[in-house]
Amino acid sequence: MESFWIDSIKNNIEFDTLNEDKETDICIVGAGIFGLTCAYYLSNLGYHVTVLEKYEIGEKTTGHSTAKITSQHGLFYDYLIQSYGEKYAKDYLEANEKAIKNIKQIIDKEKIECDFEYQNNYVYTTKPEEVRAIKKEVLALEQIGFQNCDFVTKTGLPFEIAGAICFKKQAQFNPMKYVMGLAKNVVSNNGEIYTNTTVTDVKNEDGLYVVNTENNKVKSKYVIIASHYPFINFPGFYFAKMYQSTSYVIAVDTKKTLFNGMYINFTNPIFSYRTAKWNEKEILLVAGGDHKTGQPTAYQDSYGILEKEVKKYYPDCDIISKWSTRDCIPIDKIPYVGAYSNIMPNMYVGTGFKKWGMSSSNVAANIIVDNIIGKTNKYAYLFDSTRLKPIKNRDEMKNMIVQSTNSLFLDKIKKPNMKFEEIKNNSGGIIEVNSEKIGIYKNENGKIYAVKPVCTHLGCLLSWNDVEKTWDCPCHGSRFNYEGKNIYDPAFRDLEIYNLDT
Ligand SMILES: Cc1cc2nc3c(=O)[nH]c(=O)nc-3n(C[C@H](O)[C@H](O)[C@H](O)COP(=O)(O)OP(=O)(O)OC[C@H]3O[C@@H](n4cnc5c(N)ncnc54)[C@H](O)[C@@H]3O)c2cc1C
Secondary structure (H helix, E strand, O other), X not given: XXXXXXXXXXXXXXXXXXXXXXXXXXXXXXXXXXHHHHHHHHHHOOOOEEEEOOOOOOOOOHHHOOOEEOOOOOOOHHHHHHHHOHHHHHHHHHHHHHHHHHHHHHHHHHOOOOOOEEXXXXXXXXXXXXXXXXXXXXXXXXXXXXXXXXXXXXXXXOOOOOEEEEEEEEEEOOHHHHHHHHHHHXXXXXXXXXOOOOEEXXXXXXXXXXXXXXXXXXXXXXXXEOOOXXXXXXXXXXXXXXXXXXXXXXXXXOOOOOOOOEEEEOOOOOEEEEEEEEOOEEEEEEEEEEEEOOOOOOHHHOHHHHXXXXXXXXXXXXXXXXXXXXXXXXXXXXXXXXXXXXXXXXXXXXXOOOOOHHHHHHHHHHHHHHHHHOOOOOOHHHHEOOOOOOOOOHHXXXXXXXXXXXXXHHHHHOOOOOOHHHOOOOEEEEEEEOOEEEEEEEOOOOOEEEEOOEOOOOOOEOEEXXXXXXXXXXXXXXXXXXXXXXXXXXXXXXXOEEOOOO
């Protein structure tokens, strides 16, 4: 099943694929919420923008989000004060609160019908022993003077909680209707958007950038890499600073009147809740099952755990849609926004939104727009994309290095412990034939699909994802379907296919 946000804009405007060379002021790579927000602001300022999108607009992370627009990024402000100090935490909060207002302003100005509604946002726990952490967060917010939050013990959820911190006047919307609204405005400002157009590299030639696609090129003074996970490895080195984390979402017709508010807890298993509109009905979205992308997971730990949880409270419910996606998590938990690298002037990036990209993408777009127009942005220092700070999150860094070393080198020389005949129908795994590793998937009828299970991004050994029937990269989170077609960045090339008959 697909994300129902994507269905909600079907039959809307269609975009062409790029089939000639172009010149533009600003070339934006990627048409998710971040790329299109940049395109919206810049085209409004009179710049000619050209957006190049590998698939269709918004269909990747943005269109699979739960789309809560909030400055409450989990229990985060105590962490920020402890790690970076009071001023930093205050500015981070202010930047994200402002982003909520900016989004509402765009929606009102452009009359974008995207089911925007204000809602309170809660981080809750059902465990009395975790209430201390919530109270600590309340104190942290008091310390930085935030008036807009409360500690509460009662919510609209259909179960008792031990405590929660509530941020008032946050919001939710339909992210696909919103990005489609942005895209329409870009086009009416003479901007150009091309879909099914993959960017393969960006080169600097005589002070201008040449953005190469598979068949054409776009020349521009400025480039914004809005591709979610930056696909240019050197310079930038984003692959060494972030990992990807997958989460699952189920859309549920509970057949009951639903509650107000958006909710998430903060220790595993994670459950996130919000309501949404679907065919004039109010439905419930439940998300969770988080794990590092590329690590094997089972149905009961992904969609299964969400279904089991929701059926406790709504036994007669129907699951109307389910989907998964992933987001980039920086090791120090702070997005990367600004210059792509110190040696690439006029090339920008916004990434690492750590599953809070609805507000963060607006903050990021404003920082980059201000940079281009030469205006100081008060919040730019928070997210400095070229930062070289000592990594505070050492355990995460260690895990990432161990995982990458295994997938890049050690696992490749290990003999797989699976034999061809052990792979069941509707499942997959890696076998070895003549010292060569082959990724096999057998469909429900036993038809065999064979690929070279090596990621086309940086060469890590892929792992089989039996829940989604995909090949996933444990190093940097690229994903491929069982036919070898690349479906998620940072890789953009398909896998090599083996024909087992020859
Ligand atoms: C399950 C889940 C739930 C979430 N819920 C929330 C939430 O409630 N609130 C919140 O704030 N955030 C949430 N997030 C995070 C949020 O959805 C993301 O941070 C945000 O959508 C990222 O937007 P983006 O524009 O950077 O990426 P994307 O939407 O992925 O856009 C990037 C685009 O670039 C394109 N692209 C990639 N490579 C190339 C290339 N080589 N050439 C051309 N185009 C390319 C892709 O096709 C894609 O369309 C959630 C994330 C997950 C995983």
